[in-house]
């Protein structure tokens with residue numbers, strides 16, 4: 490996983506364009522075909538957020554091919570003491586454990602920050618593939634909240650999966666591997 494350095498917008502734009510139908514059901518930002526300009530802005534914002542410690546976005550580089558195959562990140566959305574993990578993986582690279590490996594690494598990093606005691610993964614109830622990631626990692630389903638559905642595949646019922654520092658020690662030593 491690599492932090493954005495500033496020159497990734499062209500590759501990111503090509504990747505999102507190839508994956509639009511795969512992402513559109515679940516990611517509100519995938520409603521329109523991506524533009525280079527919009528992704529340049531996105532990359533710039535992720536770097537600003539990183540500097541301001543309010544978000545830590547990464548792109549996934551596949552060792553074997555050297556290609557960008559998805560993105561994952563930590564976001565400060567849940568408020569003090571918690572971070573949220575998000576992820577997406579290119580359709581031609583799903584079911585290789587990439588989302589699970591990314592979420593595992595990000596959870597370990599987040600819970601290693603002294604001020605963070607909880608990590609969350611939010612996903613729509615209908616997004617079976619996404620929900621299986623926290624499930625496999627030993628997160629527990631804390632609650633389901635009714636929200637506005639922002640993407641066409643969503644029901645609006647958001648599952649909030651949670652793991653805390655104590656549980657994570659156990660789940661990383663004996664939990665499932667991708």
Ligand SMILES: CC(C)(COP(=O)(O)OP(=O)(O)OC[C@H]1O[C@@H](n2cnc3c(N)ncnc32)[C@H](O)[C@@H]1OP(=O)(O)O)[C@@H](O)C(=O)NCCC(=O)NCCS
Pocket residue numbers: 511512515516576577578579582583584585586587588589590611612613616617618619621622625667
């Ligand atoms: C959800 C997503 C990130 C999963 O990525 P991934 O790299 O395939 O996930 P993993 O390989 O780590 O898969 C973990 C498990 O998820 C489940 N899973 C993955 N894709 C699935 C699918 N299409 N249907 C049912 N289960 C699925 C499987 O149990 C899988 O394990 P298995 O392959 O050993 O059976 C990917 O499908 C994606 O990018 N979807 C579109 C964007 C999105 O929904 N992002 C999350 C928003 S909350």
